[in-house]
Amino acid sequence: MNNVFAGRQKLVIYLTMIPGFVVFCLFGIVPSISTLIISFTNFTAIPGIPASFVGVSNYIHIFVDNAQGVLQSLKDTLIFAASVTVLQNAIALWMAHVLTKKFPGVKFFRTLVFMPAVLGVTIIGLMWSLIFAPSGGPAAGILSLFGTSSAFFGSSRFALPLVIFVQIWANLGFTTIVYIAGINTVPVELGEAARIDGASNWLNFWKVTFPMIAPSLTVGVILAAAGSLRTYDLIYVLTDGVNNTNTLGMYMFNTAFQGSSNLGIGAGIGMIQFVLTIVVVLALQKYLARREEAMS
Amino acid sequence: MKPIRRRFSHDWWRYLFTLGLVVIILYFGPLVFLANISLETESQFLTNSMSLPHPFSWSNFAQAWQQASMGEYFLNSVLYTVVPTVIALMLSLFLAFPISRQYVRWARQLHVLLTSGMFFPVAVIPLFIEARMLHLYNNRPGYIILHIEDAMVFGFFLFVGYFRTIPRELDESAVIDGCGYLRYLFTIVGPLARPAFATMGIYAGIQIWNDLIGPVVFLATPSLFPLSRGLFVFYGTSASQWTLLAAGVLIAAAPLIIAFLLFQRYFIQGATAGAIKS
Incomplete structure (x- = not known):
């Protein structure tokens, strides 16, 4: 298409685009391709130590020397991601189903469920750490009524389920919005007709609404899966990866920036996480797309 | 024929009761607890954090603000x-x-x-x-x-x-x-x-x-x-100074909650657009 701006003005257009483009190359393209390169080096976070290429030795370290660590991390990641994806979508579906009805306070409830999205991981993490404080916290108080106690985030049995709970709590509103948008595209008349024909509310939802929001399900599931396979900031606040909560993201971060500060090995773990995420997301996408076709 | 447009949905009280209860307990509850704890004294938190603060320890806020710079x-x-x-x-x-x-x-x-x-x-x-x-x-x-x-x-x-x-x-x-x-x-x-x-x-x-x-x-x-x-x-x-931490978390959360209430529409639009992002 031809440009209505000519001569000097055209030059201005190009000149003003340069800074943004430089920023994009420098902090977008370069870092995203160099994780792979760094995974073949022995970079450390400690300044002043020269780095060199070490071939695949970081991967040998990850998979052979420290196989236990990566296996445990894979297990934690899969449990975390699968639980979050399934539960978050199931609960959000129910929430959206109810929140698209008309009843007093519905707007207030929508706002409340969405609020964590704005609070950020530090506030959310510290708030739940407080509630699950092993001595004196409200949750401990409730347990003591039953004559029992728990270390919560400090317990190897409960830390992961609790982390999963907080992760879902924080992102539920977002997934719910996706489903609300989907349900709003379903014509109201359809549900009304089914209801007059005597379909129960539950049947109505499964037989009428649910098949019609197949595209929303695809979006909701993919986003939750990709997000939960990559995230680690909330886990960092809650447990810092101890007690079976060492997901690949957490493992990568702690390897790279804590203790030995080995950026090369960290980048290797980052690549494993990246490949896992891509494989899972592509598989889900294929499956859900086929399901969408079958539904329509 | 039944009228299609009603002010509230069929069975609205059931929705209000089930979802309302879940949302209030899980999403309003933690904030209320936090507010409650932030007003308690350290010893009260340790003996019974669920009871109402007595006396109100407003100084937690000033202390958290200062101590956490x-x-x-x-x-x-x-x-x-x-x-x-x-x-x-x-x-x-x-x-x-x-x-x-x-x-x-x-x-x-x-x-x-x-x-x-x-x-x-x-x-x-x-x-x-x-x-x-x-x-x-x-x-x-x-x-x-x-x-x-x-x-x-x-x-x-x-x-x-x-x-x-x-x-x-x-x-x-x-x-x-x-x-x-x-x-x-x-x-x-x-x-x-x-x-x-x-x-x-x-x-x-x-x-x-x-x-x-x-x-x-x-x-x-x-x-x-x-x-x-x-x-x-x-x-x-501040290890285990939970009452101060609660006050600090509330201070940090307040501007975000206010911003969210004011600009909710824009924020939800951004989140939906960013859906494809994260």
Whole structure:
């Protein structure tokens, strides 16, 4: 298409685009391709130590020397991601189903469920750490009524389920919005007709609404899966990866920036996480797309 | 035939009861607990944190504010949020307008490339090495520069779509009237695109404000920390002073909750647009 701006003005257009483009190359393209390169080096976070290429030795370290660590991390990641994806979508579906009805306070409830999205991981993490404080916290108080106690985030049995709970709590509103948008595209008349024909509310939802929001399900599931396979900031606040909560993201971060500060090995773990995420997301996408076709 | 439009849905009280109860307990409950704890004394928290505070220990707030040096962190957060968001907004405007209008060569390819930026893998390790090489590590200008890209790519994605709603004829008449490109962008396009700017600014701004990994990786000197990390450090050092921590968390949450209530519409728009992002 031809440009209505000519001569000097055209030059201005190009000149003003340069800074943004430089920023994009420098902090977008370069870092995203160099994780792979760094995974073949022995970079450390400690300044002043020269780095060199070490071939695949970081991967040998990850998979052979420290196989236990990566296996445990894979297990934690899969449990975390699968639980979050399934539960978050199931609960959000129910929430959206109810929140698209008309009843007093519905707007207030929508706002409340969405609020964590704005609070950020530090506030959310510290708030739940407080509630699950092993001595004196409200949750401990409730347990003591039953004559029992728990270390919560400090317990190897409960830390992961609790982390999963907080992760879902924080992102539920977002997934719910996706489903609300989907349900709003379903014509109201359809549900009304089914209801007059005597379909129960539950049947109505499964037989009428649910098949019609197949595209929303695809979006909701993919986003939750990709997000939960990559995230680690909330886990960092809650447990810092101890007690079976060492997901690949957490493992990568702690390897790279804590203790030995080995950026090369960290980048290797980052690549494993990246490949896992891509494989899972592509598989889900294929499956859900086929399901969408079958539904329509 | 039954009337189709009613004020409330069939069985509305059941929805109100089930969902209302769940949401109030899980989403309002924690905040109420937090407020309750923040007003208790240390000894009261340890004996019975669930009871109402008696006497009200308002001093927790002042003490948390001081002990966690929240004032200092707060100013850092404002600086770190406002400056990169405004710069990113400008840069993405400069990129998005000519590309959406195809006023430049390779517009289509550039569009695909910049949009794909939203899907790039998280690359905190290479960014750390780059930050050190480019002297962006552990200083305010560096920290600001490192936060531009993410917000800019998001803004680009949002603006390209929005600019399509502004008719091309407007560009033509501006040129005929002798209006230069920059003046046109700032005095005509800018005001027209205000809703898109608001969505981008509020959504991207809150992402930066809440970033915790960024300050952990790119900053080392405590006086440079934003509130997100400052609060986390306070959690580490105030070990088991839970009442102070509760007060600190509430102080940090208050401006976010207020911003959310004021700009909810923009924030939800941003989140839906960013759906494809995260």
